[in-house]
Amino acid sequence: MxxxxxxxxxxxxxxxxxxxxxxxxxxxxxxxxxxxxxxxxxxxxxxxxxxxxxxxxxxxxxLDAVGREEADSARLEALFTAERAEEWTEFLADCGKFAAEIDKEIRNQKFTMAELEEEEQSLERLRRWHRDSTARDVFGAPEAAAAEQQLRHCADRLVDYTERVFQALHQM
Structure with a gap:
């Protein structure tokens, strides 16, 4: 405490x-x-x-504190885990925005190095956020597994976009 x-x-x-x-x-x-x-x-x-x-x-x-009863400790753990679950939900929403942004750039055929660098920075921000959230999620919120999977999906989307950017640049 x-x-x-x-x-x-x-x-x-x-x-x-x-x-x-x-x-x-x-x-x-x-x-x-x-x-x-x-x-x-x-x-x-x-x-x-x-x-x-x-x-x-x-x-x-x-202060070092322990619940007076087992139920008190369990309640604190549940409250802490609920906070992490909210954090993971927000993270998942941002992963969705990242993937949607990549899809938009592909749809618009915006294959520039400047856009690629911007998307790389966005993915790096997501990676830092995931790393920090994982460190704080000491009780293992259920949403953590979906967050890990979505981060991999975002990385895969960026790989695909990167390949398209380099193909477009080499055709010029």
Whole structure:
């Protein structure tokens, strides 16, 4: 459990702490109270949250916590997994947008190096997002398997598009 107190003004410190907590995948449990599983992948993020809060003359209290009953622990795990499921759903939607963009470029026969570079950057962003989400998904949200499959599909779509770009360039 992470308990955070940062003065309201200036708000940039509070916002920076909030953004970092969201970035690392912390679960908001109430005003200034966050939960993360006690696994090494979250350690650096918690250190950064502490540093950001202290810059804003705030404080962070990090506690080891366990549910009083098995049901409490199971509930926290379910809440954390639900957050990851939402993240995976958003990721899957972006994969769909990526594939649709590739399809549009093929349909419009826009086979340029500039467009290819843009699509490569988009795929790289998806790969980073997938890597980070996988690291945070310590309990294994069911949507993770579909996300892995969709990322492979996106990579395959880019390979196809790349081949078309190079064919078009060599015909000129």
């Amino acid at each position: 992470v308990v955070v107190r940062v003065p309201a003004e200036p708000s940039r410190h509070r916002v920076a702490v909030w953004r970092e907590l969201r970035r690392i995948g912390a679960l908001s449990l109430g005003q200034g109270v966050w939960g993360v599983p006690d696994v090494p992948v979250f350690s650096d993020g918690i250190s950064k949250v502490t540093e950001l809060a202290q810059r804003g003359e705030g404080e962070v209290l990090v």
